[in-house]
Every structure is written in structure tokens, then in C-alpha cells.
């Protein structure tokens with residue numbers, strides 16, 4: 220079993236993880252925007268990035284560098300858990316250190332399967348997995364909703380199908396998006 224990393228741990232270190240942050244009292248102080256990261260290839264089985272990815276990679280080059288480093292250090296089948304503020308929520312918009320909106324498409328661009336499908340369809344999406352030799356499968360996406368949407372869903376006033384257009388159209392419907400990514404390498 221590989222190392223478990225809690226990257227950008229802040230005030231919330233996790234038991235059983237190497238807690239890493241640029242600042243403060245972490246197990247390891249490390250700037251995640253500086254490459255290479257200090258872990259060997261294929262040495263990590265799990266990464267937690269809880270309200271961190273939106274702080275990394277104001278430039279496309281740095282964001283892609285973070286994705287490439289995650290891919291390099293992870294073993295085949297490693298799981299990456301990501302939580303970010305929803306880019307159309309005031310929590311995202313209001314913080315000047317939030318430099319990178321992350322939505323499902325941001326992560327799908329790093330899936331080889333999606334890239335090949337888009338290539339077949341002659342779609343214009345950037346095939347970042349093929350360009351950069353990485354492969355992440357987006358296993359699931361969960362939206363954490365605000366009120367009154369939580370209660371309206373519970374009471375049946377809203378259905379699951381009503382949510383997608385609301386999320387596209389309005390701010391402050393969801394506060395957070397959670398993703399699970401699987402690292403695909405030859406042996407996974």
C-alpha cells in the first residue's frame with residue numbers, strides 16, 4: 220500500500236496521511252506549484268485535495284504541471300479525492316486566492332478515454348491526457364447544494380432533473396463540488 224497524501228492540509232491534518240502545506244504546521248512544508256514534487260514515481264495510493272485545487276495553477280502550464288505530478292507519483296489504481304467551491308458560488312468568486320475554477324470538464328480533459336472519443340467525433344475539446352501522457356478517470360461527481368434547493372429536493376418540489384438547468388443558470392445553487400478520480404496506468 221502506497222503513501223496517503225493530504226495536500227494543502229491547512230488546519231485539518233488527517234490521521235494516517237502525510238499532511239502537506241506550503242504554510243503552517245504541516246508534516247511537510249512544500250509548494251505544490253514547484254516541480255518535481257518530493258515523492259518517487261508510483262509511490263502514492265491516495266490523495267486528498269480538500270479546497271486546495273482552486274488555489275493552484277493560475278497559469279494553464281502550472282495547473283497541467285500539478286495534474287502531471289499527481290499522475291507521476293500515484294500508483295496504478297490510486298484514488299484522488301477533490302473538493303472545490305462551486306465556481307458560480309460567492310465562496311469561490313469572493314476569494315482572490317481562488318485562481319482556478321474546477322468543473323467536471325476540467326478533469327475530463329485529462330481522461331484518455333474521453334480524449335479518444337472526442338478525437339473520433341472531431342470535437343474541439345483539448346485532449347490534455349493525450350498531449351501530456353496522463354490518464355485520470357472521473358469516477359463520480361457530487362454537488363453539495365445550498366438552501367432552499369436541499370429542502371425542495373427532499374420535499375419533492377424539485378426533482379433531480381430540475382437541478383442541472385438551475386446549476387447552469389444561477390449562482391449559489393451549489394456551494395461545493397466533490398470529485399473522485401482514479402489513476403489509470405498500464406497495470407490498473
Ligand SMILES: C[S@@+](CC[C@H](N)C(=O)[O-])C[C@H]1O[C@@H](n2cnc3c(N)ncnc32)[C@H](O)[C@@H]1O
Pocket residue numbers: 226227228229230231239240241242249250251252268269270271274275
Ligand atoms: C482553503 S485551505 C484548505 C485547507 C484544508 N484542506 C481544509 O480542508 O481545511 C487551502 C490550503 O491550501 C494551501 N495552499 C495553497 N497554495 C498552496 C501551494 N502552492 N502549495 C501547498 N499548499 C498550498 C494553503 O496554505 C491552505 O492551507
